[in-house]
Amino acid sequence: MKVYQGANAFNIEQPTVVTIGTFDGVHAGHRKIIERLNNSARANNLESVVLTFFPHPRMVLQKESGIQLINTIQERKQLLEKTGIDHLVIHPFTHQFSRLTALEFVRDILVHKLNARKIIIGYDHRFGRNRSADINDLKKFGEEFNFEVEEICQQEVEKVAVSSTKIRKALEEGKVEKANNYLEQAFTLSGKIVRGKGMGKDLGFPTANLFLEEDYKLVPRNGVYVVRAKIGEEMVYGMMNIGTNPTVGGTEKTIETYFFGIDQDLYSSYLSIEMLTRIRDEKKFSSIEELKTAMKQDQAFSRQFIQDNYA
Template sequence: MKIIKSKKESFHQATAITIGTFDGVHIGHQKIISRLINTAKKQGLDAVILTFFPHPRMVLQKDTSIKLINTLNEKAEILENLGLDILYIKEFTQEFSRLTAEDFVSKILVNQLNVKKIIIGYDHHFGRNRTANIDDLIAFGEQYNFEVEEITAQEINDVSVSSTKIRQALLQGDIKTANSYLGYHFMLNGSVVKGKGLGHTIGFPTANIQIDETYKLIPKHGVYVVSSIINNKTYYGMMNIGVNPTVSNDIKQSIEVHFFNFNNSIYGNALTIKLLHRLRDEIKFESVDALKEQLKNDEISSKLYLENNEPK
């Protein structure tokens, strides 16, 4: 899959396109993307997703509090695995938001992306102040020689999933619902950095995960069963998201993973942590001994979950 961020690059091969932020690339998105890819193959076109970054709300509403399910790299990896040909990431700016609908169609879709087919939802709006709709797009298609395939309300409603619902589920710690809507395990990508070493002192050494993208959504504080691939081998473990209230007065959030049957040093490694199941809330215990006892119980619960739910 090719990733394009250039403002100037034009496509020589004719394209089939769908447009959107596609945060989470959930099962509803996947239905549209599958249709796009299959249509493109049949018609000898490149399958292209036109997406935007930063998220329009960050620019138009100055909403820096919005957190996204995927980082750009995560989104790209998921789309590549689905078989997409090209991911075109358009920088979303105030200037871009002021483009008229016809300028967007003629300058971006036609002249730059060489569009011959657009697959889009019935409720799609675009152009300055989002005043143009699907009917306008169909009219532009007749004018500029491209076809518009409309995804009906019924087709979209058949999959009652949205990025907003997934964000809410993650913030509530409902990883089961989030994963079922995503069609894959929610993931955190980060690098392993040195922590305070408190885990070693109580028999549960942890890898401290640092996530660089401040816009990445972090689920509700608590303890989760997780997996990660390290040196081409899958390891399972339990992860705490929170502030370690029993052993620390620090209010800064940390993400720490204790891997089972793993003793290697992985400082500096980039890891993808997949969240499989949520065990419990983060709790402040009366003593370190009480915390150690709970961690032993968490490990038993984690392994029991893995035994019953993960492929052998």
Template sequence: MKIFNSIQEFNSPTKTVVTLGTFDGVHKGHSSILDRLIATSKGSGCESLVLTFFPHPRMVLQQNTDIKLLSTIQEKAQMLEDHGLDNLIIHPFDLAFSRLTAEEFVKDILVDRLNICKIIIGHDHRFGRNRTANIDDLIRFGNEYGFEVEKISALAVNEVSVSSTRIRNALAAGEIAIANMYLGYPYFLTGTVVTGKQLGRTIGFPTANISVKEDYKLIPANGVYVVSAIIDGKAEEGMMNIGVRPTVDGNSLSIEVHFLNLDKDLYGREITINVHHRLRDEQKFASFDALKEQLFADRENSVMYFKQNSV
């Protein structure tokens, strides 16, 4: 897959089948659209192309929004590549772009820059300055400029919209099973292992402290989770605490992973943590001994989860 950091970077003599959107999380609702896009491109001899934006348009147009995203740009790109996409454009979204007229968007971008042969788009899609143009206008432009318009059904569009909202709400509430059902895969966090206070090591539970650099990435609700990661080509099982570590008077959010069968220096490495199941809320214990007793129970429950579930 070829990745372009702006529309202006893209320049191809090959015709393209295009869809556009945020594709946040690249969840099950998106998959049907991507499958249709890729199948259409292969059947027509054109290349598939997704046009997406960063920052998220709501971050620009709604200045007070606190929206968190399901996937970072890098995570999204990898998932789209895994689907078999040919081209991905991640265009910087700004106020100037939002003020393009509908015809400027169609002629200057879709036709002249993206070399479009077909666009696959939601039936209720609105575009152009102040979102004044609709699907009927797009069809009219298609007839004028020589490209096809395929409407995505109301059911499919609703599935995408409902799924994204439901996933965000579920993760914020710690409902990881619901989030994973809508995603079609375990929610994951990618970050770098950094040095922590190493208190876990003193009670037999060494942890990898994960730093997620993208502040817009949605972190699930505080609590203890069953997780896994691929490290040096091997699947490693573990448990993760997200929270402020109240038992040791912590006051800032931390993400700590204890791997069940791994004792290896991971400092400085980037790893991806797959989140499978929520064990419990984060809680404050009366003593280190009480905390240690609970951690043994958490580890036992994590082992049991992996025995009963393939991941």
């Protein structure tokens, strides 16, 4: 898969089949659409192109919404690469871009830049300034500029549109298993391991503190979770706490993971941690000893869950 930072960087001569969307989560519904894209590309001797946008349009046009995304743009790239598409175009979404008319978007981006001979798009897709144009307009443009439009039916579109929202809601409620079922893969938090206050080590549970660089990345509800990560060539399991550590007087939100059976310095390494299930809410305990007891119970729960599901 070749990646292009904007449509202006795309300059291949081979005609293409294009689909358009934000693809947050790259979940099961998205992958069905991309499978159709790839099949069409092979059947018609075209190159498959996914046109996506960053920042998310709502981050630009509706800043007050405070939207949090399932994937960072880097995670989205990695997930889309697994789908087997030929080209990924990440076009910068700006106020200026949002002001393009439907004609300008189709003619200047889809036809002249992306060399589209076919576009696969949802029946309710809207585009152009103020989202004024719909699929019927796109079909008319197709006749004018010599490209085919393949319409994704209402049932498929609704699955895609609803699932991203459902996934975000499930994560906000801490229901990672439900989110993972929608995604058909584990939800991931990715970042650099940074030094913390060392409280976990004092408690007998030394933790790796994950720093998320992207402030738009959705972090699940505070609590304790069973997780895993690939460290070197080994898949390592553990338990993660998301929260403020109220028992020891913490106030800042942290993401801390205690990996089982790991005795190595992880500082400055970059980890992608998969979230598997939720154990419990974060709680302020009446004493350090009570906290230690709870953490031992969390560890026992985690090991049993891993044994039952991943052994």
